[in-house]
Amino acid sequence: MDTLTAYPLKLDGTDVPMVRFMNVTKKYGALTVLENLNLDIAEGEMVSIIGPSGSGKTTVLRMLMLEQINSGVIYVDGRPLTHMNKNGALVPADRRYLRTAREPIGMCFQHFNLFPHMTALQNCMEGPVQVLGLTKREARERSEELLELVGMSEKRDQHPSRLSGGQQQRVAIARALAMRPKVMLFDEVTSALDPEVIGEVTNVIRKLVSEHSLTMLMVTHQMGFARDISDRICFFFGGRIEEQGTPDELFGNPKRERTQQFLSAVKSAD
Amino acid sequence: MFDWRWDFAWEILPRLIVATGNTLIAAGAGYLIAIVLGLVLALAQRTPLRSLSWIVREFVEFIRSTPLVLQIFFVFYVGPQFGVRLDPWTAGMIAIGLHYSAYLSEVYRGGFEAVPKGQWEACTSLSMSMRQTYVRVIIPQALPPSVAGMGNYLVGIFKDTPMLSVIGVAELMHAANAIGSENYRFLEPFTLVGIIFLAISLPSAGLIKLFESWVRRRIGID
Amino acid sequence: MAYLEFLAEFGSRFLDGSLITVAQFLLSAALAIAIALGFGLLKLARHWVVRGVATLYIELFRGTSLLVQLYWIFFVLPLFGLTLEKFTAGFLAVGMNLGAYGAELVRGAVRSVPKGQWEAAYALSMSPARRMWRIILPQALVIMLPGWGNLLIELLKATALVSLISVTDLMFEAKQVNSTTFLSIQAFGTALVIYYVFARFLLTPAMRRLELSMARRIGKA
Ligand SMILES: Nc1ncnc2c1ncn2[C@@H]1O[C@H](COP(=O)(O)OP(=O)(O)OP(=O)(O)O)[C@@H](O)[C@H]1O
Numbered sequence A: 001m002d003t004l005t006a007y008p009l010k011l012d013g014t015d016v017p018m019v020r021f022m023n024v025t026k027k028y029g030a031l032t033v034l035e036n037l038n039l040d041i042a043e044g045e046m047v048s049i050i051g052p053s054g055s056g057k058t059t060v061l062r063m064l065m066l067e068q069i070n071s072g073v074i075y076v077d078g079r080p081l082t083h084m085n086k087n088g089a090l091v092p093a094d095r096r097y098l099r100t101a102r103e104p105i106g107m108c109f110q111h112f113n114l115f116p117h118m119t120a121l122q123n124c125m126e127g128p129v130q131v132l133g134l135t136k137r138e139a140r141e142r143s144e145e146l147l148e149l150v151g152m153s154e155k156r157d158q159h160p161s162r163l164s165g166g167q168q169q170r171v172a173i174a175r176a177l178a179m180r181p182k183v184m185l186f187d188e189v190t191s192a193l194d195p196e197v198i199g200e201v202t203n204v205i206r207k208l209v210s211e212h213s214l215t216m217l218m219v220t221h222q223m224g225f226a227r228d229i230s231d232r233i234c235f236f237f238g239g240r241i242e243e244q245g246t247p248d249e250l251f252g253n254p255k256r257e258r259t260q261q262f263l264s265a266v267k268s269a270d
Numbered sequence B: 001m002f003d004w005r006w007d008f009a010w011e012i013l014p015r016l017i018v019a020t021g022n023t024l025i026a027a028g029a030g031y032l033i034a035i036v037l038g039l040v041l042a043l044a045q046r047t048p049l050r051s052l053s054w055i056v057r058e059f060v061e062f063i064r065s066t067p068l069v070l071q072i073f074f075v076f077y078v079g080p081q082f083g084v085r086l087d088p089w090t091a092g093m094i095a096i097g098l099h100y101s102a103y104l105s106e107v108y109r110g111g112f113e114a115v116p117k118g119q120w121e122a123c124t125s126l127s128m129s130m131r132q133t134y135v136r137v138i139i140p141q142a143l144p145p146s147v148a149g150m151g152n153y154l155v156g157i158f159k160d161t162p163m164l165s166v167i168g169v170a171e172l173m174h175a176a177n178a179i180g181s182e183n184y185r186f187l188e189p190f191t192l193v194g195i196i197f198l199a200i201s202l203p204s205a206g207l208i209k210l211f212e213s214w215v216r217r218r219i220g221i222d
Numbered sequence C: 001m002a003y004l005e006f007l008a009e010f011g012s013r014f015l016d017g018s019l020i021t022v023a024q025f026l027l028s029a030a031l032a033i034a035i036a037l038g039f040g041l042l043k044l045a046r047h048w049v050v051r052g053v054a055t056l057y058i059e060l061f062r063g064t065s066l067l068v069q070l071y072w073i074f075f076v077l078p079l080f081g082l083t084l085e086k087f088t089a090g091f092l093a094v095g096m097n098l099g100a101y102g103a104e105l106v107r108g109a110v111r112s113v114p115k116g117q118w119e120a121a122y123a124l125s126m127s128p129a130r131r132m133w134r135i136i137l138p139q140a141l142v143i144m145l146p147g148w149g150n151l152l153i154e155l156l157k158a159t160a161l162v163s164l165i166s167v168t169d170l171m172f173e174a175k176q177v178n179s180t181t182f183l184s185i186q187a188f189g190t191a192l193v194i195y196y197v198f199a200r201f202l203l204t205p206a207m208r209r210l211e212l213s214m215a216r217r218i219g220k221a
């Protein structure tokens, strides 16, 4: 039903989205987690993904970074990510292509995933030195700047085990930014944090939104935060986008019944 | 009945101490081989190449379930059948190094499996290559939890070196045997050998524990 | 073809050797299990002297080499008027050595039975011996069985050392065949394969089955 020839080798034109999911399906074994997903994210846009547990939110992000897809094509910055151009035809990407194609994407995880044997600064310098080939000095300068941005300068020589969850997550954000990504992915970056430190992380993300022109895709359970900073909200249900719109549309005037149910359930839980 | 002779014990001690040096060298050299080869065996079992990892897995099982002393004989005597003569030291180091590399590969394997999946994902998110991922992130984290097991096998290899005497490596047991048959007295040499082994292996266990906690602190994990 | 001829000529010797190895294995395993239980429990005793004795035994046998112990038992004990037949000296040394390792297994397993089990048994006014036998040991057994699987393989391999005091086991026969034929690959290779088959295809599956049935018996699995 779905031949690769139907997909363009690259996206041209005036408003090429930064990320485009085209008819993307993702399965784990027999379980279809995402079905026929179509989603465009414009350059500089901040999109939040909300929805019940198991609806496929995390999977949307992981397909951009960690998982292979079963059908469809994902484009990043106009170039195919999941496929590569071989003699004028799209074929599934190999490991090496994937690695370079993913370079413009940065990701932050629910459980930070900092390297425990490196200090905060070393964590940030690792990618720039090893992957981008910067000199130690350039990488250090860049990393110190970013640690400053996330308010972690003072702790730059500490190992992650000496940092609180909120501090670790801020270092993780700096580490991802040090690769100068065009797209940032945040997967429930505040879910593993104690309530009193959530603010330090959300404030960093707010700052990114207001001061940088990053494209961001964020999965979150914090509705208030999503409403504040997003350009658009996507409500996922059962592996599909049930409804999407501006924060005011979606939170103020949800059209679909499932959206209304979900939002009122979340509200009463708060 | 109990005729321990101090003068004889005293007389043979220097010779035993020299042989202890050889024992330590043998254990050290064998251990070096085992450490490196063990890592190779562990990594080979993690390749996506199914057939390779299966072969290596079976090889490790084979080495681990057959006697070291038999392996020592095998390595020593099989060479000449093909016109390669290995001297006792070389054959002994190959056999004991190989034997313990199989054990160490299991230790490393445990260490690798203990590295959380998130660490791999973080490396992918930084576009690190497979080699960079292993060298910079995975191996440094797989080693500290392996230190305890590695230490146990260091003591183990030391205690197994007497088996090298069967092909004529001049280590402690070999010397004690020689002394015994020269003088028709086995009480003192064999007892002294036992004491020397105790005197080295008991404190080592404690030292290894200290070393382990030092490594963990050094690497910043604790 | 050549190897078949080799087997035809020497097969019976490998068979004889294997039988001796099996006998050595069974006897030393029985001894090791008894010693492990005894000293493992003694090491948990309340009185420090009792614990000290157990520790002394365990550290003495784990701190020196099996080969040293074997030679000592065979060559030195006679000086004290205790002359052992080589076959006996062989399985005694192997059993005593591996028993020391087993004692640590027993101790660890008994200690990892949850505290609530001890307290529950105490609450039923069981005598200490009864509590150990009826409540704690069955659970400890399940915990330590995987460890015993490995230990018994080590024990099987350790029996090869008895050939060095001329017990005519599998290892001994392989050496003999090698020195008469100089066919080292065939001689030692055959012995290696026999040990391997014994360990991997008899011992390991048997222990697995035992683990499963024990786990089922105490209602886990
Ligand atoms: N590696 C995997 N193997 C098999 N099934 C998976 C795997 N990862 C996710 N799933 C399944 O895919 C579905 C979507 O998972 P996903 O993690 O995307 O949900 P989510 O919306 O992020 O949920 P949550 O809010 O709980 O994080 C779930 O049913 C989940 O069980």
Ligand SMILES: [Mg+2]
Residues within 6 Å of the ligand: A057, A058, A059, A188, A219
């Ligand atoms: Mg999720």
